[in-house]
Amino acid sequence: MVVWSKLDMSVKLDTGEKNPEMISNRSFRFMALSMRIHDFLSPFIEKRIRQFGIEKGMIVIDYGCGPGRYTTKLAECVGNKGKVYALDIHELAIKTIRRKIEKYNLKNIEPILIDGYNSTLPDKTADIVCAIDMFPGIKKPTDLLKEIRRITKKDGILIIDGWHETRNHQLPRSVIQKILDSEIWEIIEQTFDHLKCKPR
């Protein structure tokens, strides 16, 4: 985890104002490979997802889906009647998800390449939005939290973390502070590695 965290920080951001968080293709590929190795050596994703409260038939958004290590598992959880929107600003993320959809014939995932903090989804789309391992790097956290709030149902839930910044079994205080500063989300649960929030 730490490897690509450090890498992200050292990478020259390359796509200007609209997507200030975008990493280079090379860094993305390196990150995806590190994730595969990490998940092979210590699988933990299914165990994590079990804590999210996802049920069959739900609409889930994987915000900042990356190479989709959570996306396909989320799709299994929501089943055929549910749907997972996989959103990312990086074209390689969307290409990887498309490849997985084709390879495993997954019909309940819709990948969407987004620009800036505009997800393009309609208001109140999601039962659950998962923003996993992406929030600490966001340059305008309140803008992102507003967009997520817009696309979350009134009784929907945001699962958010500070994953690779998590230290000493604690979420970084900065993640919690950014959520509180936004004044639009209420933290309803805090575990060692994620926050569950509901719209205020």
Ligand SMILES: C[S@@+](CC[C@H](N)C(=O)[O-])C[C@H]1O[C@@H](n2cnc3c(N)ncnc32)[C@H](O)[C@@H]1O
């Ligand atoms: C460290 S990866 C995590 C991927 C995945 N969530 C996981 O945990 O395996 C962070 C991802 O968030 C994406 N990202 C960064 N800023 C974003 C934004 N503003 N909107 C959507 N995705 C973003 C990056 O392109 C990258 O694919």
